[in-house]
Amino acid sequence: MDEIFGIKGQICFSKDLEHLEIAENGIVLCSRGKSLGVFEKLPEAYAHVPVKDYKDALIIPGLIDLHVHAPQFVFRALGLDMELLEWLDVNTFPQEAKYADPAYAKEAYSLIVEDMLKGPNTRAVMFATLHGESAEVLMDLVEQSGLVAYVGKVNMDRNAPDYLCEESAEASAKATVAWLTRTKGKYQHVKPILTPRFIPSCSDQLMQKLQEIQETWDLPVQSHLSENISEIQWVHELCPDTSCYGDAYARYGMFGGRYPSIMAHCVHCPENELDMIKNNGVYIAHCPQSNTNLSSGMAPVRKFLDMGLNVGLGSDVAGGYTTSILRAMADAIGVSKLYWRTVDASAKPLCLEEVFYLGTKGGGAFFGKVGSFEKDYEFDAVVIDDSQYHKCIDLSVKQRLERAIYLSDDRHICAKYVQGRQLF
Numbered sequence: 001m002d003e004i005f006g007i008k009g010q011i012c013f014s015k016d017l018e019h020l021e022i023a024e025n026g027i028v029l030c031s032r033g034k035s036l037g038v039f040e041k042l043p044e045a046y047a048h049v050p051v052k053d054y055k056d057a058l059i060i061p062g063l064i065d066l067h068v069h070a071p072q073f074v075f076r077a078l079g080l081d082m083e084l085l086e087w088l089d090v091n092t093f094p095q096e097a098k099y100a101d102p103a104y105a106k107e108a109y110s111l112i113v114e115d116m117l118k119g120p121n122t123r124a125v126m127f128a129t130l131h132g133e134s135a136e137v138l139m140d141l142v143e144q145s146g147l148v149a150y151v152g153k154v155n156m157d158r159n160a161p162d163y164l165c166e167e168s169a170e171a172s173a174k175a176t177v178a179w180l181t182r183t184k185g186k187y188q189h190v191k192p193i194l195t196p197r198f199i200p201s202c203s204d205q206l207m208q209k210l211q212e213i214q215e216t217w218d219l220p221v222q223s224h225l226s227e228n229i230s231e232i233q234w235v236h237e238l239c240p241d242t243s244c245y246g247d248a249y250a251r252y253g254m255f256g257g258r259y260p261s262i263m264a265h266c267v268h269c270p271e272n273e274l275d276m277i278k279n280n281g282v283y284i285a286h287c288p289q290s291n292t293n294l295s296s297g298m299a300p301v302r303k304f305l306d307m308g309l310n311v312g313l314g315s316d317v318a319g320g321y322t323t324s325i326l327r328a329m330a331d332a333i334g335v336s337k338l339y340w341r342t343v344d345a346s347a348k349p350l351c352l353e354e355v356f357y358l359g360t361k362g363g364g365a366f367f368g369k370v371g372s373f374e375k376d377y378e379f380d381a382v383v384i385d386d387s388q389y390h391k392c393i394d395l396s397v398k399q400r401l402e403r404a405i406y407l408s409d410d411r412h413i414c415a416k417y418v419q420g421r422q423l424f
């Protein structure tokens with residue numbers, strides 16, 4: 001691992017939202033799992049370094065899925081004719097209940113880990129289910145794959161069917177501590193994340209206990225925020241003394257600040273909630289495919305960017321039907337055009353540079369220096385053979401990247417590196 005090596009090809013990466021950095025026939029060097037930067041020619045000092053030449057293939061940073069439900073992978077692309085709350089009751093909860101059986105979990109979780117391994121994502125922030133043993137199975141599988149993830153055992157002690165509801169706040173907290181204790185120190189590439197499902201599923205007593213666990217174990221947190229109008233109304237009824245949905249997390253210290261947090265969706269955040277997101281540095285996982293499928297709405301991403309919020313992309317499988325963050329980039333552009341056309345003519349649609357940033361460096365920031373080839377960034381790289389998409393047409397590397405975002409699939413991913421380790 002402390003050997004230095006390089007990979008050569010048509011390199012694309014982001015430094016900021018506005019610009020795409022392109023190095024044609026460029027070389028990105030890796031030392032001890034980190035990038036030494038991108039070079040047009042090997043510097044003299046590195047003349048001896050082995051360089052794997054991917055020739056005309058595109059090389060991009062590994063993509064980051066900031067929000068995915070691993071147990072829902074097996075029923076993706078089914079039953080998307082409902083809105084969130086009905087969809088949870090009818091499709092999701094019965095499926096998640098199956099993960100009470102760790103043997104089932106092993107079979108089902110293997111499928112999403114295999115899928116992710118073959119695809120363009122290198123890192124994900126994942127929900128498991130409320131079952132601690134199965135969450136551990138998922139962590140084992142991710143660790144073996146060489147991918148990097150945060151995985152959360154879900155907490156839910158109210159407003160769920162008996163077959164998928166923890167008995168009490170105490171029982172939920174106890175199971176969480178047992179899961180954290182069992183998995184502590186077990187992994188190199190997988191970390192735990194606190195995961196209250198969403199406010200309707202978590203009693204005040206449970207949130208209180210999770211706050212204590214968060215402080216004791218120093219954990220980041222992931223959850224859902226302002227995804228669906230009926231859900232938001234429900235939170236107002238359940239928590240009448242809060243100023244907004246986000247406040248229902250913030251009053252238990254689970255809305256950024258000291259402990260990093262990811263909130264998925266943020267489709268319908270009022271102004272005061274967006275201000276809290278900004279002030280606390282909360283990460284927004286923008287999930288355009290899921291927001292479309294579950295008719296949740298169109299998130300005001302231009303506004304997020306204008307406000308300087310932390311934003312990444314999420315597949316939200318199985319609200320979304322594909323794990324690929326290339327697909328999320330294309331969907332983010334498409335939805336932003338509809339938003340501009342139908343909601344706010346001043347909200348300029350997202351462009352290629354912006355969605356590429358969101359799917360790489362934007363989401364990667366949650367993991368540290370991740371999602372770019374700039375010096376000292378962790379070396380996560382994906383090589384895409386897009387040769388079938390530039391036949392009979394002359395394209396720049398930027399145009400080829402654009403086409404690869406829309407057209408490529410797992411068959412075109414020909415090599416993958418995570419933290420300097422070559423997975424294939």
Ligand code: GUN
Pocket residue numbers: 069084088092197198224227290316319
């Ligand atoms: N809110 C609470 N649970 C879920 C879930 O499983 N998926 C989505 N999209 N939203 C949720």
Ligand code: FE
Pocket residue numbers: 067069224264316319
């Ligand atoms: Fe979700």
